[in-house]
Amino acid sequence: MFEIVIGLEVHVQLNTNTKLFCSCPTSFNHKQNRNTCPTCLALPGALPVLNKEVLHKSIMFGEAVGATVNRTSYFDRKSYFYPDSPLAYQITQLYTPVVEHGVLELDFEDGTHKTIRINRAHIEADAGKNIHEGDTSKVDLNRAGTPLLEIVSEPDMRSADEAILYLKKLHSIVRYLGISDANMQEGSFRVDVNVSIRPRGDEKLYTRVEIKNINSFRFIQKAIEIEVKRQSEAWEDGVYEDEIVLETRLFDQNKQETRSMRGKEEAADYRYFPEPDLLKAIVTEEMYEKYSKIPELPDAKRDRFVKELGLTEYDANVVTSTLEMANFLEEMIAEGATAVGANKWLTGELPARLNNGMTLETSPINSKLLATLVKRIEDKTISNKAAKDVLDYLFENEVSVDEAIDKLGLKQVSDTGAIEKMVDDIMVANADKVEQYRGGKDKLFGFFVGQTMKASKGSANPQVVNEIVKAKLG
Amino acid sequence: MITLKEALKLSKDELKKFKEELRKDIEARAELNGYVEVLDHGDGVPIAIKDNIQVNGWSVTSGSQILQGYIAPYNATVIDKMSEAGLSAFGRTNMDEFAMGSTTESSFYGKTQNPHNADCVPGGSSGGSAAVVGAGLAIAALGSDTGGSIRQPASFCGIVGMKPTYGRVSRFGLGAYASSLDQIGPMTQNVEDAAILYDIISGHDEKDSTSVDMKDESVTDKLNSDRKLKIAILPKYIEDASNDVKHAYGVAIEALKKAGHTIVEKEMIDAKFDISAYYITATAEATTNLARYDGLRYGSRVEGKNLKDTYFKTRSQFGAEVQRRILLGNFVLSSGYYDAYYVKAQKVRQLIKQNYENIFKEVDLILSPVAPRTAYESGSLEDPLEMYLSDIYTISVNLAGLPAIALPIEKNADNMPVGLQLIAAPFQEQTLFDGALSLEKSL
Ligand SMILES: [Zn+2]
Numbered sequence: 001m002f003e004i005v006i007g008l009e010v011h012v013q014l015n016t017n018t019k020l021f022c023s024c025p026t027s028f029n030h031k032q033n034r035n036t037c038p039t040c041l042a043l044p045g046a047l048p049v050l051n052k053e054v055l056h057k058s059i060m061f062g063e064a065v066g067a068t069v070n071r072t073s074y075f076d077r078k079s080y081f082y083p084d085s086p087l088a089y090q091i092t093q094l095y096t097p098v099v100e101h102g103v104l105e106l107d108f109e110d111g112t113h114k115t116i117r118i119n120r121a122h123i124e125a126d127a128g129k130n131i132h133e134g135d136t137s138k139v140d141l142n143r144a145g146t147p148l149l150e151i152v153s154e155p156d157m158r159s160a161d162e163a164i165l166y167l168k169k170l171h172s173i174v175r176y177l178g179i180s181d182a183n184m185q186e187g188s189f190r191v192d193v194n195v196s197i198r199p200r201g202d203e204k205l206y207t208r209v210e211i212k213n214i215n216s217f218r219f220i221q222k223a224i225e226i227e228v229k230r231q232s233e234a235w236e237d238g239v240y241e242d243e244i245v246l247e248t249r250l251f252d253q254n255k256q257e258t259r260s261m262r263g264k265e266e267a268a269d270y271r272y273f274p275e276p277d278l279l280k281a282i283v284t285e286e287m288y289e290k291y292s293k294i295p296e297l298p299d300a301k302r303d304r305f306v307k308e309l310g311l312t313e314y315d316a317n318v319v320t321s322t323l324e325m326a327n328f329l330e331e332m333i334a335e336g337a338t339a340v341g342a343n344k345w346l347t348g349e350l351p352a353r354l355n356n357g358m359t360l361e362t363s364p365i366n367s368k369l370l371a372t373l374v375k376r377i378e379d380k381t382i383s384n385k386a387a388k389d390v391l392d393y394l395f396e397n398e399v400s401v402d403e404a405i406d407k408l409g410l411k412q413v414s415d416t417g418a419i420e421k422m423v424d425d426i427m428v429a430n431a432d433k434v435e436q437y438r439g440g441k442d443k444l445f446g447f448f449v450g451q452t453m454k455a456s457k458g459s460a461n462p463q464v465v466n467e468i469v470k471a472k473l474g
Numbered sequence: 475m476i477t478l479k480e481a482l483k484l485s486k487d488e489l490k491k492f493k494e495e496l497r498k499d500i501e502a503r504a505e506l507n508g509y510v511e512v513l514d515h516g517d518g519v520p521i522a523i524k525d526n527i528q529v530n531g532w533s534v535t536s537g538s539q540i541l542q543g544y545i546a547p548y549n550a551t552v553i554d555k556m557s558e559a560g561l562s563a564f565g566r567t568n569m570d571e572f573a574m575g576s577t578t579e580s581s582f583y584g585k586t587q588n589p590h591n592a593d594c595v596p597g598g599s600s601g602g603s604a605a606v607v608g609a610g611l612a613i614a615a616l617g618s619d620t621g622g623s624i625r626q627p628a629s630f631c632g633i634v635g636m637k638p639t640y641g642r643v644s645r646f647g648l649g650a651y652a653s654s655l656d657q658i659g660p661m662t663q664n665v666e667d668a669a670i671l672y673d674i675i676s677g678h679d680e681k682d683s684t685s686v687d688m689k690d691e692s693v694t695d696k697l698n699s700d701r702k703l704k705i706a707i708l709p710k711y712i713e714d715a716s717n718d719v720k721h722a723y724g725v726a727i728e729a730l731k732k733a734g735h736t737i738v739e740k741e742m743i744d745a746k747f748d749i750s751a752y753y754i755t756a757t758a759e760a761t762t763n764l765a766r767y768d769g770l771r772y773g774s775r776v777e778g779k780n781l782k783d784t785y786f787k788t789r790s791q792f793g794a795e796v797q798r799r800i801l802l803g804n805f806v807l808s809s810g811y812y813d814a815y816y817v818k819a820q821k822v823r824q825l826i827k828q829n830y831e832n833i834f835k836e837v838d839l840i841l842s843p844v845a846p847r848t849a850y851e852s853g854s855l856e857d858p859l860e861m862y863l864s865d866i867y868t869i870s871v872n873l874a875g876l877p878a879i880a881l882p883i884e885k886n887a888d889n890m891p892v893g894l895q896l897i898a899a900p901f902q903e904q905t906l907f908d909g910a911l912s913l914e915k916s917l
Contacts, residue, residue: 044536271762
């Protein structure tokens with residue numbers, strides 16, 4: 001009876017070398033408060049100077065989602081007091097953002113598509129971090145002033161699944177562009193979800209509730225489902241007006257509930273106004289020309305993989321869903337593996353062995369190793385089944401594929417002489433069965449093949465065995 | 475007191491001796507309270523520095539309790555530029571807290587006296603800088619001007635004070651009051667010294683985004699008091715000024731005519747619009763610029779029972795005028811009022827700019843009062859509204875970002891100095907100094 005309406009705000013931390021408004025490095029692994037200067041500490045008299053690299057990356061994003069890149073954008077001050085905000089205002093872009101009016105295409109597994117509108121993407125400065133230790137609270141300002149691109153969608157999504165699909169697509173785009181590490185755990189891809197419900201057929205937007213900072217796709221899905229349930233129940237119980245208010249809620253993954261962060265009565269007034277310390281941010285034609293030439297994006301890569309590599313639409317979608325996988329595949333092909341073989345092992349056997357948080361990047365199997373393995377199947381050195389054992393072995397031992405095959409003794413015997421000898425021996429030892437076969441008992445064919453494979457300890461090429469058995473039995 | 479021009483010729487030894495004598499003189503007139511601390515930042519020609527300009531290693535407090543204990547860890551760009559030119563910061567001077575005031579009475583360090591009459595204020599907010607130059611206790615000083623804070627105290631103390639075009643002098647290292655209005659400028663004994671110090675501190679700075687990237691052209695070597703200029707006077711505009719000011723205005727007009735300049739009459743839009751646009755813009759910016767003073771990272775923290783209480787207690791250290799402007803700024807920016815106040819004020823600001831642009835299509839300079847009258851008696855300007863109205867002749871220059879220079883014209887019957895200002899079009903500092911030098915010579 002209800003339609004779910006979801007809009008998403010994603011804070012993407014841009015991977016620039018230096019901060020948004022000063023020349024401090026953006027790496028956070030340093031000692032607390034080490035990467036700071038008068039500007040990002042908000043000392044008296046310090047001033048912000050825009051890091052142009054941030055504009056460059058914004059142009060790339062705008063181009064990737066078919067948006068308007070404003071040649072002139074402005075910064076505004078958003079005021080609020082908090083210890084991790086040294087200026088007590090955030091420098092952001094409220095009135096004229098750098099990127100506006102983009103779109104993102106979602107492709108569903110059933111082959112249907114949906115276009116989600118992106119309202120805007122604006123540049124803003126990140127806050128520091130508060131660290132609470134018992135009775136004391138400390139502030140680390142290493143992150144303060146790191147550039148963020150906040151990407152705001154229109155409320156175009158109608159289910160948690162659509163929201164997740166949008167987020168995964170967005171994640172993959174910023175990774176393809178190389179403008180962010182987009183690591184959800186480390187907070188470089190932070191998602192705020194706006195959820196509301198409405199009776200089906202109603203055009204009006206009802207009260208939206210914001211759920212903040214959820215750090216995995218799985219939790220986002222869960223948080224949306226739980227919040228929708230809360231709102232639907234409130235509606236059905238006739239207490240919607242009282243219980244569902246414009247507010248920010250936190251998702252508690254342990255209790256599986258969303259909880260109010262701040263009351264309505266304390267609704268913040270951010271007192272926005274134009275930042276007088278910064279002049280307009282200008283995207284010159286030269287800058288636009290240079291940075292609007294963006295790398296191949298997931299959709300284009302998928303289409304190319306279908307067209308040029310002969311992958312199915314489904315396989316191509318899976319393998320291009322992350323840049324790491326797509327690159328891995330292309331590297332394997334460059335090493336001489338066939339596209340279909342490479343794809344099968346890359347998206348099937350390899351991930352099945354990535355346990356305990358191991359990823360494509362941290363796994364001991366690089367693209368060259370996996371490509372060699374696939375080639376050994378394709379040149380019939382080993383069987384498909386033997387290759388699985390080789391892969392297991394490679395996870396445990398730092399050796400080459402050929403060394404692993406030797407070590408395991410899994411080299412396929414395709415030498416027809418040796419196989420003929422084995423078949424002859426088996427026919428002699430089983431003369432009665434030869435008679436029966438020749439008398440019409442076709443089923444016994446499998447018996448001879450099986451015995452030959454057994455005699456070869458599985459190393460005989462099954463295809464060659466088949467042919468020889470067939471010829472000898474007549 | 476020797477001039478800046480003369481001091482630049484002194485050897486290191488002579489400067490050292492000079493500074494020793496200067497310290498004694500400052501000590502001897504401690505009751506003036508122009509300096510809040512006599513610190514020495516190098517071996518160059520000593521320049522007094524307003525307490526809101528960052529000097530590495532100095533306590534820099536903007537005359538406020540909230541910044542007690544804060545030591546600046548870096549130099550303002552103007553301080554670095556001075557060092558390169560053989561000048562060095564010497565003594566920090568008193569000011570109205572966070573440059574909000576016209577009398578230098580709101581400082582944490584107490585009042586500064588007017589060097590010409592101990593019962594009068596030196597003006598503000600750069601009152602300390604003006605007083606020490608006026609009293610012969612500094613060769614020259616730096617001040618900052620947001621709504622007249624260099625020109626008005628210069629006028630009250632009988633010295634020259636110059637506000638450069640917005641963007642000419644880097645604001646990097648200037649404790650901000652209102653970012654779109656603030657400029658650092660020279661406060662000197664004469665026009666030529668002002669030009670010298672202006673040349674030293676001006677120029678593009680990559681650390682200040684609002685600094686203008688223009689070719690650096692020095693004005694001092696091209697100073698020419700013989701240029702014949704067209705100068706606008708404002709008969710209607712000066713009607714509200716005191717008789718002393720009107721008299722000085724007449725004297726200046728005669729002097730300019732005598733020097734061969736052409737005088738034309740012009741009109742400015744009603745100054746009441748200036749006041750509204752200024753106090754809305756300045757307080758909106760100030761309320762955010764001062765939000766960083768929360769006692770968490772530096773300055774004077776007053777511990778409360780929780781975070782909110784700590785914020786409250788710490789920020790209660792701001793003086794009454796600062797609190798008033800923070801409240802006003804928050805009000806004009808608050809939702810529901812933003813369009814009615816802030817947005818409208820920016821439109822008025824544009825109109826003021828256009829008004830000036832139109833006048834400067836026809837003239838080179840405008841002659842204007844600096845303040846409606848001479849220095850007030852201490853304690854007489856306590857009503858905030860009356861104080862805001864005393865800025866009537868100076869703030870439009872900041873709203874339009876123009877260069878202007880205040881210089882002494884004469885003394886009134888009570889022997890108090892009366893100053894006037896010349897205003898030029900943006901970036902026409904050369905014309906401004908040429909005209910000011912001519913006026914100074916012909917008085
Ligand atoms: Zn920094």
